[in-house]
Amino acid sequence: MNEVTDAFVAVAGGVSCSREHNVRNLVLTRRGPDDLNGIVEWEVMSVGSSRVAERIRRPHWSLARTWLLQPGLPGGGDAFDSAAAGRADIVVLDIEDGLPDSQKADGRQAVAEYLGTGGRAWVRINCVSTPAWSADLDALAQTPGLAGVMLAKTEGADDVAATAARLPEGTPVVALVESALGLESAADIARTPGCGRIAFGVGDFRRDTGMSDDPTVLAYARARLVVASRAAQLPAPIDGPTLRTAANRLARETAVAKAAGMSGRLCLDPAHAETINSLLSPSPMEIDEARRTLAQLDAPAGPYDGSVGPTKARAEAVLALAAKLGLD
Template identity: 45%
Template sequence: MGSGNGAVRRQGVPADLARSWLLVNATQPDLITQAVRSSADAVVLDIEDAVDPSRKAEARDYVAAWLREEGNVAWVRINDYTTPFWRDDLEALRGAPGLLGVMLAKTESPEQITATHQILGGELPIVALVESALGIEDAALIARAPGAFRLAFGSGDFRRDTGMSADREAMAYPRARLVVASRAAGLPGPIDGPTVGESHPILREQSGITVMMGMTGKLCLSSDQTPVVNEVISPTRTDVSWASSFLQDFTARGEIVRDGSDLPRLGRARKIMALAEAFNVKPFDAE
């Protein structure tokens, strides 16, 4: 366990920009070691769905101890507010120096975020994992709750709750709700649900839908999914080249706005360049 196995999490992309959020079964130390060495922007140790109820206490204690070892940092997906495990999870994790924040499973109300935030001391960020019809309908309220940092889409449980299919058309509504709620609350873009299976072409296609819908992160179920997600969600070198050229031209003409299209393009260019810097994406002329 911990730094003795080289399981030290590197500091990298800020969590508000994190693209790949890798869920890791907290009862499998080898997977944790693999995860923290992967290209994932954020590692999330899972003590919720990935863990049988009979092993919840074991997983919780292991994660709490791991996060107290020097150099180990990660997020933790905790059990939902309505379960008997929720408070025990928070009590065990509170004060762990390596805890970056928690992902609250099956979030359905702002009060659940507020209570979680308070028990953790009112400082750590909370990713609200929205997985039901009720959660989607109250997404705007959840996004405004104290402690809410980003929204995430629990697409599999949402489909089970509603009977909706996985088609992009069927999933457009819940995704759009999360995107609009996040923007209205001033949060970073939401995190999309995971792609199940080992097909990278399907993962690439579904990550493209994530971007198309305005989401800026995606849950991952294995380390080998993370580079694909990172690539698709990052701005392309073509985008970066355009943004760089636009900003150079804007500066050269004394930052004079010529027409109504300049300000939207300026905002887009600045956003692309900020992401390019965070993700180390270079324009073509930088070679």
């Protein structure tokens, strides 16, 4: 721990903790009856030169909507803190495509130092087929602030298994599917112990396959990832990002992801996080509609046919998600 500077108390679902240390992050979790889907994560962060403690409520990674890819730049500690204090549910320090090859060694060291001195974040590491993969894990695996790993260009179950074997037990791996081979292996990837979620690397997938960015063209790929995730009892997958230069498409592309059954998105611009979080959460209208639906179906004289069970389950799922995100 660092120097004693202040005392704070964080409370989450009846769980409280008090410490007298200057730390960037304190994470408290509460498990509900449905295990991971019931976890609420609180972070108490001291951010910036003033080291002022801020209380920020974020959903657990299994429910996270916005995954901000923050370049893991050398000397980037202040930028990492700024990203952590923003609206994104998850910050992913990117030492794969977020850095040119010439900066990867220094960036890796900067991220390791950040995670070893009170910072907390996920890290996107290089793919298994590169020497950088092993170097990334050597530098990062034992840092206390490593929240999870996003594995670039995952192409098979062995990629996830090899990565998980190098990490402390219980460290989640998000498998980033970015190629035709990865898509064909999606079901096996999702079932691999250690795989926490699947993400869709749209840009590299399009480069590999020659497909356009038309949602109709990519619907098959998204559906494959959604079905693979559901069959493996994983949370819904994470869709690719909207480019910084295409902010006018942000809402439309987020709506496509939601309609496809995805519950998160990668994010390249911190300014996109608020819109993504809002659109991937149940809206007030959806919550009200779900409540009305349940009231009608639960009424003594309510209608009953083969549609009641699925309709009721969908309404209950909307309300359950709203509760977990603190929207009820």
